[in-house]
Amino acid sequence: MTRERLAGLSEELLHKLADKLDVDIPDDAEVGGLVDLVSDALEEARADHNESNNNAMRVEERKYELARFFSEKDLTPVNDDENDLPERYNETRMHLMVRDPAWAFCYWDVRDEQLVSVTADPEFEELILRIVEMDSLSFDDHTVVDSFEIPVRLNDKSRYINLPRQDTSYYTELTALCGDRHISICRSNPISVPRGGLPDVVSHANAVDDRKDRVLALSGLEQLGVPRFGSEIPGRIISLIDRYAGNE
Amino acid sequence: MKYGSVMLLLHAHLPFVRHPEHDSFLEEMWLFEAISETYLPILGMLDRLERDDVSGSFCMSFSPTLVSMLTDELLQNRYIAHLDRLIELGHKERERTMADPEFAQPAAMYLDMYSRCRTAFVDTYDRDIIARFRHHAETGRIQAITTLASHPFAPMYQDSDAAIRVQIQVAIHEHAAVFGKRPRGFWLPECGYYPGIEDLFDEFGITFFFVAAHGLLFGEEPAECGVYAPVQCSNGVLAFGRDMASANAVWSESEGYPGDPEYREFYRDIGHDLPIDYIAPYIHLQSERINTGYKYYAITGKTDQKRPYLPARASEKAVSHAENFLFKQVRQCRIVGPLIDNVPVIVCPYDAELFGHWWFEGVQWLEALFRRAHQAAIADEDWVEFVTPQGYMQTHNGFQVLDPVLSSWGNKGYGEVWLDGSNDWVYRHTHKAVERMIDLVKRYPNETGLKQRALNQAAREVLLSQASDWPFIIRSGTAVSYAEARVKEHIRNFTHIYDSLSGGMISTEWLTRVERRNNCFADIDYRLFGRP
Numbered sequence: 001m002t003r004e005r006l007a008g009l010s011e012e013l014l015h016k017l018a019d020k021l022d023v024d025i026p027d028d029a030e031v032g033g034l035v036d037l038v039s040d041a042l043e044e045a046r047a048d049h050n051e052s053n054n055n056a057m058r059v060e061e062r063k064y065e066l067a068r069f070f071s072e073k074d075l076t077p078v079n080d081d082e083n084d085l086p087e088r089y090n091e092t093r094m095h096l097m098v099r100d101p102a103w104a105f106c107y108w109d110v111r112d113e114q115l116v117s118v119t120a121d122p123e124f125e126e127l128i129l130r131i132v133e134m135d136s137l138s139f140d141d142h143t144v145v146d147s148f149e150i151p152v153r154l155n156d157k158s159r160y161i162n163l164p165r166q167d168t169s170y171y172t173e174l175t176a177l178c179g180d181r182h183i184s185i186c187r188s189n190p191i192s193v194p195r196g197g198l199p200d201v202v203s204h205a206n207a208v209d210d211r212k213d214r215v216l217a218l219s220g221l222e223q224l225g226v227p228r229f230g231s232e233i234p235g236r237i238i239s240l241i242d243r244y245a246g247n248e
Numbered sequence: 249m250k251y252g253s254v255m256l257l258l259h260a261h262l263p264f265v266r267h268p269e270h271d272s273f274l275e276e277m278w279l280f281e282a283i284s285e286t287y288l289p290i291l292g293m294l295d296r297l298e299r300d301d302v303s304g305s306f307c308m309s310f311s312p313t314l315v316s317m318l319t320d321e322l323l324q325n326r327y328i329a330h331l332d333r334l335i336e337l338g339h340k341e342r343e344r345t346m347a348d349p350e351f352a353q354p355a356a357m358y359l360d361m362y363s364r365c366r367t368a369f370v371d372t373y374d375r376d377i378i379a380r381f382r383h384h385a386e387t388g389r390i391q392a393i394t395t396l397a398s399h400p401f402a403p404m405y406q407d408s409d410a411a412i413r414v415q416i417q418v419a420i421h422e423h424a425a426v427f428g429k430r431p432r433g434f435w436l437p438e439c440g441y442y443p444g445i446e447d448l449f450d451e452f453g454i455t456f457f458f459v460a461a462h463g464l465l466f467g468e469e470p471a472e473c474g475v476y477a478p479v480q481c482s483n484g485v486l487a488f489g490r491d492m493a494s495a496n497a498v499w500s501e502s503e504g505y506p507g508d509p510e511y512r513e514f515y516r517d518i519g520h521d522l523p524i525d526y527i528a529p530y531i532h533l534q535s536e537r538i539n540t541g542y543k544y545y546a547i548t549g550k551t552d553q554k555r556p557y558l559p560a561r562a563s564e565k566a567v568s569h570a571e572n573f574l575f576k577q578v579r580q581c582r583i584v585g586p587l588i589d590n591v592p593v594i595v596c597p598y599d600a601e602l603f604g605h606w607w608f609e610g611v612q613w614l615e616a617l618f619r620r621a622h623q624a625a626i627a628d629e630d631w632v633e634f635v636t637p638q639g640y641m642q643t644h645n646g647f648q649v650l651d652p653v654l655s656s657w658g659n660k661g662y663g664e665v666w667l668d669g670s671n672d673w674v675y676r677h678t679h680k681a682v683e684r685m686i687d688l689v690k691r692y693p694n695e696t697g698l699k700q701r702a703l704n705q706a707a708r709e710v711l712l713s714q715a716s717d718w719p720f721i722i723r724s725g726t727a728v729s730y731a732e733a734r735v736k737e738h739i740r741n742f743t744h745i746y747d748s749l750s751g752g753m754i755s756t757e758w759l760t761r762v763e764r765r766n767n768c769f770a771d772i773d774y775r776l777f778g779r780p
Contacts, residue, residue: 004537005536005537045725049724049725052659053659054657054658054659054660055495055496055499055500055501055504056495056499056599056657056658057658057659057665058499058501059499059598059599059602059606060599060720061724061726062514062601062602062605062606063262063278063282063599063601063605063606064278064717064721064724064726064727065539065726066274066275066277066278066281066532066538066539066727084736085677085736085739085740088676089676089680095407095675095676095679097404097663097667097675098403098654098663099662099663099664099667100660100661100662100663100664101662103664105667105672107672107675107676109676158672158676189407192443192654194466194653194654194655194662195466195653196466197466198465198466198470199466199467199468199469199470201469201470202470211587212470212472214587215472215473215474215476215584215587215588216465216470216471216474218474218476218580218583218584218587219461219465219471219474219475219476219489219491219492220461220475220491220492220493221465223492223493223496224461224462224465224492224661225659225660225661226462226660226661226662227660227661244583
């Protein structure tokens with residue numbers, strides 16, 4: 001959206017956009033000043049967003065860039081109640097999704113009657129989200145390796161979970177803490193979390209296989225744009241990257 | 249001497265956007281821009297390479313939603329009307345810039361370009377550009393493959409085999425309907441792989457797909473050939489790993505070729521620059537400034553003082569960048585070749601719409617690649633061969649058995665673009681819709697007539713709600729309201745059918761309206777959701 005276009009917007013819309021962009025508006029700001037502030041904030045937001053993207057995402061966004069960043073349509077979304085979806089489906093379920101080696105996302109819902117019943121327990125204290133690490137992706141044949149708990153509010157419906165370990169499996173469980181009892185309400189599907197780094201045999205190799213190391217060095221390890229959750233690239237491979245792949 | 253192969257993959261995709269209920273609709277221009285700037289230029293290139301008998305081939309994936317739009321009569325007619333407006337603007341621009349030689353040249357270029365687009369689209373290809381791509385697939389110049397039907401980010405649905413299985417089945421069916429044969433390979437939307445999807449590929453005769461580089465490199469065992477040879481999953485399906493160096497050379501706006509000062513500046517468009525009275529007939533609703541496609545400046549550098557765009561100079565640069573790219577591929581293959589047990593293949597997947605749209609000279613660069621590689625092969629200089637996956641697989645074997653790991657080409661390599669605070673609400677609804685659709689098949693296993701139509705439309709709506717484009721756009725901040733509305737519309741349409749069937753009442757009028765509007769995947773059979 002250009003400065004010219006901003007100048008053509010009503011003061012109400014400018015304030016709405018300023019709110020959306022978290023712009024502090026001085027009490028005595030006139031329309032011209034407001035336009036400047038919003039315009040600068042838009043440019044800054046655009047630059048920050050662009051910076052957060054890798055090359056593939058930047059290119060992909062160009063496909064949809066007819067207007068510049070915010071279009072007027074986004075300032076005046078269709079106020080159509082019919083278009084809204086239910087916040088929940090009044091069922092008891094929990095779904096766990098792996099986002100990357102460090103984070104998972106969990107959403108859940110508890111049937112009204114069940115929640116009433118659980119909270120009616122005289123010893124009910126709070127709902128607990130249990131994150132359980134297990135040694136297998138199968139519920140039929142697993143051993144709990146570790147677990148930790150996060151208290152959640154009655155009206156919480158989702159949560160991002162920072163995963164302590166990679167190359168393992170997790171599930172989550174919603175429980176009600178009633179005195180010293182944990183009453184299980186629902187359990188999620190299991191997820192498998194990737195290692196997020198080179199195989200151990202590469203990271204901790206004692207005997208160096210120069211040929212294989214050179215292939216890895218040439219495979220763009222330093223350009224992946226992927227955080228490493230396991231070991232760093234071994235020094236012996238970094239030196240090969242400098243030698244073979246960095247000779248542009 | 250030939251040192252290796254380069255496997256170029258262009259992924260052509262746009263989400264299904266079709267609004268017959270409006271006379272014109274802003275987001276339909278995504279398609280029109282891509283036809284003019286990317287698909288027709290690529291076809292023109294293929295036709296010229298064929299005419300001149302230039303060797304070399306590449307892979308193209310066509311998303312079923314894109315194919316559906318390209319073969320849709322309403323959108324074809326609207327595209328022609330869109331071109332007519334641009335040609336009219338071009339005539340006005342020729343007049344306006346006549347006294348200004350610096351801008352007269354690019355203005356004339358655009359008028360010529362859009363006029364040629366019209367001739368090609370209407371006269372040469374008879375509006376059916378997919379048919380021409382099919383011709384090039386039949387002659388082997390491209391290998392046409394497909395992707396998941398509505399382009400979902402697969403890892404978000406990895407707990408539902410049914411969801412992904414239907415996406416694969418519908419995609420294969422849609423592909424075979426227009427290309428005349430089933431695809432052998434798959435492009436995973438956003439290069440989003442999760443372990444196990446290869447079992448579904450195998451089930452449907454898919455023999456290869458592509459993964460991000462770390463999808464191979466971070467596997468259980470070291471990838472012995474790095475990204476320079478595919479790996480064979482445990483079930484025999486091949487996974488080709490993306491090469492990062494060649495990706496960055498073409499994607500990066502700062503260090504890659506598209507950022508060269510001579511190339512056309514994407515962000516300066518007369519839709520934003522010229523007085524509103526003049527440009528009004530050619531922008532949205534005659535009031536909202538949008539890109540028109542007429543862009544007169546060169547990138548120049550990090551300055552607001554842009555130089556006028558000189559097409560001839562930019563074309564020369566595209567050729568020189570193609571030579572540089574080829575030089576680097578030859579060099580890479582020469583270094584890697586002696587280190588691995590196979591002839592190295594460098595896998596370069598790109599969004600097709602990068603070429604011509606954002607990187608305006610991108611198609612010229614592509615054509616120069618093929619022509620220079622062809623000349624080098626004839627002269628027996630140091631060269632690399634452009635191959636399709638099928639061509640490569642016919643002549644190479646003995647690949648390492650290694651299962652890839654969860655990965656994508658998104659930010660930081662996994663799923664954070666499609667699952668963050670702005671868009672995570674989507675999945676509660678799309679997952680629920682899949683679950684309910686499976687339930688519907690159990691309840692109505694063998695319907696006919698109106699109920700069958702309703703169930704088929706329900707299946708369409710479930711698929712359309714899963715498109716990765718909507719969470720992507722919601723996060724990007726460009727057309728948020730539209731993307732949110734689309735997810736809600738499809739879930740709401742599905743739920744309406746779900747509730748109506750439960751109540752035993754379906755409005756024929758409502759159903760017909762929704763069928764006409766969301767008319768992709770014409771032959772879908774809702775029972776697919778019930779098959780193991």
